[in-house]
Amino acid sequence: MTRDIKKVVLAYSGGLDTSVILKWLQETYRCEVVTFTADLGQGEELEPARKKAEMLGIKEIFIEDLREEFTRDFVFPMFRANALYEGQYLLGTSIARPLIAKRQIEIAKLTGADAVAHGATGKGNDQVRFEIGYYALNPEIKVIAPWREWDLTSRTRLIEYAEKHQIPVAKDKRGEAPFSVDANLLHSSSEGKVLEDPWVEPEEMVYQRTISPEAAPDKASYIEIGFEKGDAISIDGERLSPATLLTKLNALGKANGIGRLDLVENRFVGMKSRGVYETPGGTILLAAHRGIESITLDRGAAHLKDEIMPRYAELIYNGFWFSPEREMLQALIDKSQEHVEGIVRLKLYKGHATVVGRKSPKSLYSLKHVTFEDDAGAYDQRDAQGFIKLNALRLRLLKYGRG
Template sequence: MADQDIKKVVLAYSGGLDTSIILKWLQETYGCEVVTFTADLGQGEELEPARKKAEMFGIKEIFVDDLREEFVRDYVFPMFRANAVYEGVYLLGTSIARPLIAKRQIEIARETGADAVAHGATGKGNDQVRFELAYYALNPDIKVIAPWREWDFVSRSDLIEFAEKHQIPVSKDKRGEAPFSVDANLLHSSSEGKVLEDPFEAPPEYVFQRTVSPEDAPDKATEITIGFEKGDAVSIDGKRMSPAEILTKLNALGRDNGIGRVDLVENRFVGMKSRGIYETPGGTILLPAHRAIESLTLDREAAHLKDQLMPRYAELIYNGFWFSPEREMLQALIDKSQEHVEGEVRLKLYKGNVIVTGRRSDKSLYADDLVTFEDDAGAYDQIDAKGFIRLNALRLRTLGKLRDK
């Protein structure tokens, strides 16, 4: 709270109205020095205005960091090795970005001698949990300021009044209530609130920012081939690219083909249900491609064990436990499973659909001589199946005899 002795705070700063108000509020309420940190995670916005705005507030230490490669390489790709999906459909685009932002904030706090960090997440959402669990995992003694849980503002007009009082620029489009809120990074965009709060009402088309409507997508399928090494995508159509370049290219392909839209009512960690519109074009292509190469190269029991663990892994990310020992343990198991997950997957992209049409690998476990309906030259003796079935039926036959008595 405001009675804490705070000397210097690192603020996760977008340069938008809310975080600009938070910046000034921190200076007024805590009388502390503020360091701003703006992360480029591929949200598609020009970030230099954030630097200029921070300078306008007299901020001396301003960090604007390009984290796109680190984001995809160290967060998105490890998550996709697990085929992580929350509640069956959500590809965790917001969830996976928060630990990286928090990690960099803690690093900057150490670099600048700050004793506190601050975020702009509200007291109703998951992000406050994700940020703060990461902060405490990386620096148990850090002080955390969450303005939305502390200040007395209760309405948009209160924020606008504060901004005008302190000469914080407010554009015309920010003066009214926003029709919905948006979070975006290189993996996805999410839209929530206002016009989307009724879960039975279809979202207006203007909500969608990263994909064309499937109805408006080309009438001809786009064919691509994705190359994998150790479970990570490394090439598209034979051209090697960096992790961020791969995801950027897949995003463009997905956008043009109307791929990646999800309308979801999810269970927030804080206890309520919320409706969100998610667009994850590149990730929606990458997931079935990764599963396709795994189907060829991953042992049956290893694959089944991964599928059993995946919901727990996804839940850990969703709830903010990226830096927990249990997530790291699961990651070690997942990464071990990916040692031979390499090869190429061919796909068709068509009007919102991702269709796997082929897969090949030098590490393939698919054996032609075992699955063929032709003469298999003794590779598989079908007579062996009789004993296999009788042994597996033993307990069922025993139970059946008992029921017949």
């Protein structure tokens, strides 16, 4: 444990854990604490965090609305890649961490802090994501991870510490929470406690961002999403900012029971974990983006994107957003999106977002080439014979060429 800390920037939510961390930092390191609270669309009031920080003697308090930056500079670039970790997870928690880390480092520079701190535990992925981000942006920064240092290893001990130091504990926080929740504009993530047995189906109370597909309307909803250079820009012809657009997609997804995922995943630290994710707007956005790419991307470009996507998604999941290899892949992905523009029509119905129409001024879809009617000479079917024979040549040689 490094004790020569003068000032630390703490990623602060105002909840029990980070409030205890705040006081613990003051006591253990005898240092000045700066709090940073980010509004990433988690849906919670942030002013109580300011009041609690003030009550704990904090002079420098940063509370920032980062929803637009989060969506524009982190979520949308990721969705250009159609990124899915292990084929299913839309990376809602993973993509939020680099932005928080970035702002902590910027605030540390602004306030003259020599350290940063976070509230991630020593078992999860977030400690890795935060700290790799810190070191990538400031190799000299000192990092404090209280959960790896202190002996407050249970909720009872946390509450006892809070009471001892006169830190307010809400009545609903005194009992054991049935599961833990992380949320932002892209998704909500629930895990732990009642969700730890992967055989047991989650109860309906776990879901916060979506109604159940069974309870969704019996009538389908239709929407049209417009794209420019791979990014969604409009819904039903109305041009919207990135965060506003994602917020509206979230509402549409929620109302139609779209975006639920019950997943057992492989954490970067080595263990498997079970999480319940809700990504209503993101699920719609992924379907729409793949829909517009289907008519605007060349086959080779589309297939190459699909080949590199798992690597790109794994880099984000593991915390390497600021790595040169992620940036290299991003450059390739962004190049592929130059002509990804147009409109996609989707049918939203009982948990499903289905593409039912797509059009683009940059479309590569040629009706005269694919029609079963008279193609007026656009395609000579006799050319296929030589094409097939050339592609079959190596297989024929394998069969007959060894004799």
